[in-house]
Amino acid sequence: MGMTSLPPLFRDWFASKGWSIHPHQQAMLDRAEEPALLLIAPTGGGKTLSGFLPSLVELSDGNHEGLHTIYVSPLKALAADIKRNLGTPVSEMGLPIRIEDRTGDTSYTQKRRQRADPPHILLTTPESLALLASYEDAPRIFKGVQRIIVDEIHALAESKRGDQLMLALSRIQTIAPDLRRVGLSATVEDPQAIAQNLARHPDPCPILQADPGPAPDISMLVTDEKPPWSGGGAAYSIPAVLDLVKQHRTTLIFHNTRAQAEIYFHNLWLANEDALPIGIHHGSLDRAQREKVEAAMVAGELRAIVCTGSLDLGIDWGDVDLVVQIGAPKNVKRLIQRIGRANHRYNAPSKAVIVPANRFEVVECVAALQAAKENDLDGDPGSPGPRDVLCQHILLMSCSGPFTADALFAEIKTVGAYASLSRAAFDDCLEFCATGGYALRAYDQWQRLKQVGDVWQLRDPRAAQRIRMNMGTIFDYETLKVRFKRGAKMLGEIEEGFAATLTPGDTFLIGGQIVRYEGLNQLTVEVSRNKGREPKVATFNGTKFATSTQLSQRILQMFQQDSWPALPAHTSEWLHMQRDFSKLPEPGRILVETFPQDGRQNMVVYGFAGINAHRTLGLILTQRMEAAGLNPLGFVVTDYALLIWGLNEVTDPAPLFDPQNMYDGLETWLQGNAVMKRTFRVAATIAGLIERNTRQGRKTGRQATFSSDILYDTLAKYDPDHLMLRITREEAMRGLVDFGRVEDMLERTKGQVDHLRLSRVTPLAAPLFLEPGRIPVWGEGRERLMQDRAAELMEEAGLTSL
Amino acid sequence: MNDYAFTFADVSLVARADGSLWWPEKAILCVSDLHLGKSDRIARRGGTLLPPYETQETLWQLQEAIADTSPKTVICLGDSFDDLGAAMSLPADMQKMIAGLQAGRNWIWIEGNHDPGPVELGGSHLLDYHTQGLVFRHIATAAGCGEISGHYHPKAGVPGLRQVRSFLIDQNRVIMPSFGAYTGGLSAASQPLRDLMLPDGLAILTGSRAIPMPLSALVRPQGARR
Structure with missing residues (x-):
């Protein structure tokens, strides 16, 4: 034909x-x-x-x-x-x-x-x-x-x-x-x-x-107002962005996290004196509310939409003629795809403006713009097919009827991502689906398959319904619905982890309005209206994207220039100050600064490996510092650097970066780490070890978290080689732990450390002191603080002995 | 060293860093709220099935404390089992381990609210135990004097640092932290414990060492107004 x-x-x-x-x-x-x-x-x-x-x-x-x-x-x-x-x-x-x-x-x-x-x-x-x-x-x-x-x-x-x-x-x-x-x-x-x-x-x-069409018209927003030193809000840009909205038919205003989108939307409305119709759209909003915004947008009733990745995919939203990206895009490919949202008419260039949220992001945005112009896209190397998904597939296939291991294995090998799957690895997954693994052998609920001759089948055919009910690989972190007390209207959803941190009276933003936390009723967060202008709790967890390797390298290259005509004066002066006072980081070396500040000893490592890898590096370094008796107290990370503070000065940082035994320290902390538990919860749910839905109804987040955390602790202690733990370790290494980029960094720099001892905080390090999300280190340093502080309190109370 | 020695009702006692209480003169070791068989109870009551390893974990810790002190008497201050059913269905190897710990010494099970009746294991079962002016019972009484109790699983911490399992001590009573592996805790600054303890009392934080601090320095947890 x-x-x-x-x-x-x-x-x-x-x-x-x-x-x-x-x-x-x-x-x-x-x-x-x-x-x-x-x-x-x-x-x-x-x-x-x-x-x-x-x-x-x-x-x-x-x-x-x-x-x-x-x-x-x-x-x-x-x-x-x-x-x-x-x-x-x-x-x-x-x-x-x-x-x-x-x-x-x-x-x-x-x-x-x-x-x-x-x-x-x-x-x-x-x-x-x-x-x-x-x-x-x-x-x-x-x-x-x-x-x-x-x-x-x-x-x-x-x-x-x-x-x-x-x-x-x-x-x-x-x-x-x-x-x-x-x-x-x-x-x-x-x-x-x-x-x-x-x-x-x-x-x-x-x-x-297909013909890629004309090159997009992308620029960075430069305002008279200087971007702040830290934070991701970009509130300074609101008047300028409102002007842009006025000059265009429909503008999409992209944010990297839901929390930032909420805050920006709120501030935008406070400044929106012409009452331009502006809506908000993100994954935490109630579906009815999202659909309303989508309908208004298709009907051309909105002049702007504040949104997140939930609008990333190719739905035709009509006449968008401008895309604004708030915050550095972190990843050039995503930037290009977002820009593609504007001007859906073939052969018309798309127009986009990037708004840096803070001073460092100015550098990042300029680097991203250059990369976009050169069409230098970033990507991660593909990884072999995940085995938790394979386990789910095996269970689903067992629902369709009896099978032989040989035939199913041959069929799975026709999938590109699983082409290199070994028979041993497949048998491993099959064994897990059949019994739940060694440590769980005593429990009936995980005995799902039986072998009759060489044919595998469900032990109990009624299990098929349960397996189907729990299928899927999309894992929304457990969320709770938010609604007004004594009201029926759902405002949206917040992450369970965030809800757990709230106490009655706390205010936060959702759906562009400030609400007051009243309490938890069953699985619903009850709130009341709040007239305040400033939410007390400004954030809830969104995904934190790390700046891609390619973009980080571009920034390091840019630092090597004698001057930076492409950067606004306020930012190039800042870099010049850093060069005069200390040194700018170089691509092939690790710059480490140490200086006292606020009564503590500080060490800043310019790793340029992305926020997730820096968090991992922070845990490894503080563990090594602990072992060396340096009493670290905590650390904070950004995409470009890591700040560790403690009781003792680090006089010789180079040995801390010794790639030998880097992995040893990792194993130890990985076990007790929240990141691991989170990763485990996802993998174990996909592989069918934990059920999200039971016949009694959906499990509450707390129930699910509790049982998965304990299951994790138990397996970690008594069956560390369990398939689910191996999967968890591998996934975490690639994902939130991002150990690959720590290794890349060490390989790239061959452990060459430039150590500068300074008398006070440096220009490039200063924003780190304003960065939220400080992670405490529970070690001898804090134990000493606790002891000292308790002793002082005893002294003050006149209780040196009872 | 790492433990905190104190005098209570004219008796010298030691609050150990592991959360047990040691009375050197009489060689009594006291632990509270072991909650053995917690996972089993959750499973029986229709919750998630948890592997039974926490019982093992708690018993290992107890074994270590006993090895450290060589007590003549061990007092388990109530809620030793998560409920009576848990005591009945304790796996055989755990029962054997308990029997091993009991060999050659007195063993007293004080009754708690979770395990109110006698159980099939060795040792004596008492509602409370009086000796040398001290009384060991599960739940503190308002009029208590020289009273050592458990039940509340108190936690406390230096302001700004996290809370850990703690002893609470004043001139009338000692409230012990829980010794069980999977048990939560109640802040020492919360109302029920404030009502019980005198303001000039102490909290002894446990962990890698026992650290005393004044109860008066505890900050009320936010949101505790209600």
Whole structure:
């Protein structure tokens, strides 16, 4: 079926719209028979239609029975959006095609009907697809399916959701060997890696590159008002940003965290004298509220939207002509994708303004701008497929029916990310799914599979329902709903960990308003209205992105210039002061400053390894300092440096960076670390060790945290080699612990330390003293403080002996 | 050294850094609120199944304290078991370990609110125990004098540093910290403990060493007004 030209029906329809087919749309038609094909196209390039065109053409003769095309998108909303958009050509051309969506929001009866009588085109999410593949009747549902389109595949590529999707796909491909795979992606740094994951291993996957369109117009906001020394609020920029909003039709104002978005939105409204319609949109807001904002935006009623990553994906929000990024973007690729949100008309340049939140971010923003202009995107090296997702897949496949280990292993090896999985590692996961692992062998609830001959099956077929109920790899940290006391209206959600820190009377921001914490009622945080202007508790935890390696290196390179004409005067003067007073950090060396301040001895390490790696380095260094009797008391980290304070001066820092035994210290603290517990909770939930949902109802966050923490402690102590702990260690090393970047830093610098002893705080170090999020070190130093302080108190009370 | 020695009702006592109380003259070692079998109870009551290792952990700590002091008598000051069921269903190896600890010495189980009746293990079961002007009981009484009790799991700390398990001591009573592995605690500045303790009393913080501090210096926890 060579499909080189568009059928007349389609040609006429294009003509009636006054459109001509984009070259990459034609190319997609020409190469429709490829077993796997990846299209890279900028947002607004008719990317989604390119993906569907071959399906519409193939289905236009009305001869296909059953499911033909599966469309997968990372967002439920996107699936609904596509259904609307696809409806137009289908109805206008009168095509005999039935299109339905299937997501978490689809009703039970609708889902049942879909299983009995699948539509031609099914629009779904990775989770719903994996679930569908776990039913006993999966072979009937997927028989004869021809194409799968994975939209926004770049957003799934680096996540466990993507791994889960590809695992489900391996099963569907076994059922329908002729299935062709199509991926649609925004601009990425390494299309080859995405292509490899998309194709059935070891099949090749050709890549189609659409014309990237004109270069974006990006600039940094420079105001008369100087950015502050620390913090991420960027409140100083509000008048200037309001001016920009006035000059454009619709502006998206991106923030890196939800808390920052809330605070900014609040301040924006206080300054919004013209009462411009401005909305807020982020993942913690109640769904009803989010939908209201989305509807207002599509209707063109809003002039600006303050938002976070929840607006990152390619939903068509209409007429955005300006993107403002508040705070350094931390990552050039994300910046480019966000900028792509503006000007959805093909061939019009997108316009964006970056607003540095503090003085150091001025440097970072300028570096990011240069990188964006050179299209120097950053990326992390791909990692092998995560085993917690594999465990979940094994459990889901056992729900669909008995299997042999050999066949399932062979099927899993066709997934790119699992191509290098060893049989031993697979057996390990299978064993865990079957018994829960050595330490938990005594508990029935984890005995899930049994082996009869060489066939594995569920020990109790009723377990299938429980396994399906707990599937999924999206892990929202447990959140609590927030609402007014004696009111029904939900304001949004806050993280459980944040809620635990509140005491009645505390005020915080949500949905752009200041509320007062009244108390916890069941699982709901009750608040009252508060008239104050300043929230007492200004933050709740959002994801903290680390500045990418590439961007950090660019900044270090920039420091080597004699002068900085690209930087505003206030920032270049600051760097000159640092150079005169101390020294600017260099790419191949570690700069360490020590100086006394506030009655403590301070050490600043300019690691440029990102905030997560610095936190890890802080824990390692303070542990070494503790061992050396230097009495560290605490530390604080940013993306570029780490400040440690203690009772004793560090006179010779170089040995602290000895890469030998770096790992030893790590193991010890890792065990008791909150980061590990958090990571464990996610991995253990995905792998099915901990259930989020039980038949009695959803577990409360506190319940879940409590039991997962204790389970973690117990396994760490008595079965440290348990599969879940190995997974936790590996994940933490890559993720929040970011040990890789600590190692990179040591390798890059070969441990060459430039130590400067100074009499007082240096210009570059000063902002660190204003940085929130100080981490205490519980060691001999604090023990000594505690003893001294207790002794003083005894003395004061005249109680030296009772 | 790391322990805190003090005189209470004319008796010399030692608040040990591990949270046990040592009476050298009579070779009595006292521990409170072991809560053995806590995970088992949570499991039986329909909560999450936790592996039973915390019982092991608590017994190891107790073993160490006994090895350190070689007591003639061990007093467990109530809530030794999380409930009676937990005492009944203690795994055989734990029962054996307890029997080993009991060998060659007196062992007194004081009854607590979690384990009100006698249990099947060796040792004597008492509501309270009087000796040499001191009384050991589970819950402090308002009129108590020379009274050593547990129950509240008190915690205290130097302002600005975290709270740790603590002894509370004044001229009338000693309230002991919990010795169990998975037990929480109640701030020494909270109302029930303020009502019991005289303001000139002491908190002895435990951990790597026993550190005394005046109760009057404790800061009321924020949000404790209510």
